[in-house]
Amino acid sequence: MLYEKTTNIEVRKYNRNTIYRFIYNSKKTSKQEIAKNLGVSLPTIAQHLKTLSEEGLISEDGEFKSTGGRKAKAIVCVKDSRISAGLDITQNHISIVLVDLGGNILKNIRIEKHFENSDEYYKNVAGILCEFIENSEFRNSKILGVGISIPGIISSDKKEIIDSHVLHIKNTRCEELIKHIPYECIFCNDANAAGKAELWNEDSEKNIIYLSLSNSVGGSIYYNEKMYLGDNERAGEFGHMVIMPNGKQCYCGQKGCVDAYCSAKVLSDSTKGKLSEFFTLLNNSNKEQVEIWKDYINKLAIVINNLRMAFDCNIILGGYVGAYLDEHIDEVKNSISKYNTFEIDIKYLRVCHYKLESSAVGAALLHIEDFIKQI
Incomplete structure (x- = not known):
C-alpha cells in the first residue's frame, strides 16, 4: 500500500520508488494496473509517472487491448x-x-x-x-x-x-x-x-550459496536476500576449507584445501590451460580427461554436500567450470547423492545463469x- 500524503518529501520519495519498482518488475504495465496492485489514486500515479518519464526512466510502449473502455497505455522501464x-x-x-x-x-x-x-x-x-x-x-x-x-x-x-x-x-x-x-x-x-549477478532477477530464492569454480575457488552466502560477509569479511572462502588433511598443496600455503582439488586449473592443466579444450576432450570420452573428471566431481561432491549440510539451502555452481556444467550436472548430482544423509534427489543444486563475466x-x-x- 502506498502513502497518499504528498506533502511529506520522504513519503513522496517512497511512493515514487515503489511505483518505479513495480514497473521495473513488470514487462509492461498500465496506470490502472499500478493503482490496482499498489492501492493508490490515479492522479498520484500520474504525477510520479510524469517525473519518471521526464528523467528518461520509463516510457510508453503501445497500448493494451481494450476491455470495453479506453485503451490503457502500456508503460515500460527504459533499461538502458x-x-x-x-x-x-x-x-x-x-x-x-x-x-x-x-x-x-x-x-x-x-x-x-x-x-x-x-x-x-x-x-x-x-x-x-x-x-x-x-x-x-x-x-x-x-x-x-x-x-x-x-x-x-x-x-x-x-x-x-x-x-x-x-x-x-x-x-x-x-x-x-x-x-x-x-x-x-x-x-x-x-x-x-x-x-x-546470479540473484539479481531471482524472486524465489531468499537463501543461497554461490560456489565459484574458477582458477581459484570462492563463494558467497545470501541469507534472507542479503549477503552475509562474516565478522571479518571472510565469509564464503570455501576454497580454503580443508577436505583432505595433509593433501595437495594449496597456493595459500596450507595442504588439502578445496582449491587444490576443485579449481578450474585442476581440469585445464591437462590441456595447457584451455578449459574449453578439456571439456571437448571429455565429451569425446578421452581417457585422460575422463579420469581427471571422475576425481574432480568426487571431490566437488564432498564440498557441495558439506555446504548443504551446513546451510540447508539452494546452491549455485558458477565460475569458469560452472559455465560448462549444464550437460554434466546429472553426473555431479549422482556423485553428491552418495554422501547426502537426508535426500537422494538433489533439487537444491543448479548451474549458473551467467556463463560469462x-x-x-x-x-x-x-x-x-x-x-x-x-x-
Whole structure:
C-alpha cells in the first residue's frame, strides 16, 4: 500500500520508488494496473509517472487491448537509460562489461593482462576501460560508475584490499588502483559479485550459496536476500576449507584445501590451460580427461554436500567450470547423492545463469542497486 500524503518529501520519495519498482518488475504495465496492485489514486500515479518519464526512466510502449473502455497505455522501464560498468581484475586478464538497469550485458571485452601492483598497470587498465566506454554505442548514456571485482578480501568500508593471495597484495588502499579512473568506483570480492549477478532477477530464492569454480575457488552466502560477509569479511572462502588433511598443496600455503582439488586449473592443466579444450576432450570420452573428471566431481561432491549440510539451502555452481556444467550436472548430482544423509534427489543444486563475466556484471550491479534505491 502506498502513502497518499504528498506533502511529506520522504513519503513522496517512497511512493515514487515503489511505483518505479513495480514497473521495473513488470514487462509492461498500465496506470490502472499500478493503482490496482499498489492501492493508490490515479492522479498520484500520474504525477510520479510524469517525473519518471521526464528523467528518461520509463516510457510508453503501445497500448493494451481494450476491455470495453479506453485503451490503457502500456508503460515500460527504459533499461538502458542508465549504464554501469564492471571491471574484473584477475591474475592474468581483465574483463570489462557495460550493464543496463536490468542487469543485461550490453557489451563486454576480455583482455589478457598479467596483474602488477604498479601505477603503470593501473594507469593502463584505466585507459583501456575509458576507451572501451568511449568507443561504445552507449557512450551517451548516463554512466553511473564502475564496479571493480578482485579475488581478495575487501574492508567493510570498501576502501582497502585487506588481502589477495591471488594478486599477492595486502593492505592496499583502493584509491591507488582507481586514481586514473574518472568515474565513481566501488570495490567488491569477485565471488560475492558473481553471486549478486546470479540473484539479481531471482524472486524465489531468499537463501543461497554461490560456489565459484574458477582458477581459484570462492563463494558467497545470501541469507534472507542479503549477503552475509562474516565478522571479518571472510565469509564464503570455501576454497580454503580443508577436505583432505595433509593433501595437495594449496597456493595459500596450507595442504588439502578445496582449491587444490576443485579449481578450474585442476581440469585445464591437462590441456595447457584451455578449459574449453578439456571439456571437448571429455565429451569425446578421452581417457585422460575422463579420469581427471571422475576425481574432480568426487571431490566437488564432498564440498557441495558439506555446504548443504551446513546451510540447508539452494546452491549455485558458477565460475569458469560452472559455465560448462549444464550437460554434466546429472553426473555431479549422482556423485553428491552418495554422501547426502537426508535426500537422494538433489533439487537444491543448479548451474549458473551467467556463463560469462559474472563477477564483472555483479560489480556493475552495485551501482545500479544504489541508483534504484534512491529513485
